[in-house]
Amino acid sequence: MSWTKNTWKRITPLYEKILAMPFNQELMQGTLPLEKFKFYMAQDAYYLGEFGKALSTLSGRMEKMAHVLEFAHFAAGAIEVERALHESYFKTLGIPDTIEPSPSCLLYTNFLLKEAKYADLATAVAAVLPCFWIYKKVGDHIFEQQSSVENNPYKNWIDTYSGEAFAESVQKAISITDELAEQSSPSANEAMFKAFEMASKLEWMFWDSAYRLEKWPV
Ligand SMILES: Cc1ncc(CO)c(N)n1
Ligand SMILES: Cc1ncsc1CCO
Secondary structure (H helix, E strand, O other), rough: OOOHHHHHHHHHHHHHHHOOOOHHHHHHOOOOHHHHHHHHHHHHHHHHHHHHHHHHHHHHHHHOOHHHHHHHHHHHHHHHHHHHHHHHHHHHHOOOOOOOHHHHHHHHOOOOHHHHHHHOOHHHHHHHHHHHHHHHHHHHHHHHHHHHHHOOOHHHHHHHHOOOOHHHHHHHHHHHHHHHHOOOHHHOOOOOOOOHHHHHHHHHHHHHHOOOOOOOOO
């Protein structure tokens, strides 16, 4: 079984917890309070900028030219989505331009930047994969379930992550990760799993922190 197939099997209980989160359930129903969505949007803009830098670092660490190029495209894609958020939601929702990251957001982005720079290459790639794959799965799930909901105010968000362009990137990221896993030892494959699992937990925390409008304790 491929590394990614095996990993998805092991991560499924956590993925199901993510689907059941009130943030995602209410986003799907269109009932998520706007204040929570605005908080999420602002934090996600910060996230996408740092995520873009992590992908850029990974691009420069790749051995195959095809992979250098793919990760450069991913990095550009993340920054373009960030830009698009500023052009659409930021203007209409009146979100300020400078964003202080919440504790969970900073924890997640710093984890990704640290892995991208210092982890073994295969582990570093496994650390960024949940950002692609979990969003694709959540986006598809919400898209399939929301046909009964009319005029969902979060349609734009849903369309981004259930769309064809994002699907192509996700498929490429999955196949590069499997290629690197095949060239790695069983213990390296387990280190990859640990990084994937950590990033998946941080995805859960990111949604949870938005729902709670997380603040710094001091
Ligand atoms: C927190 C988070 N993870 C993943 C994605 C998908 O790029 C996103 N926009 N935000
Ligand atoms: C993972 C990801 N999220 C937003 S853009 C992007 C890279 C795809 O181009």
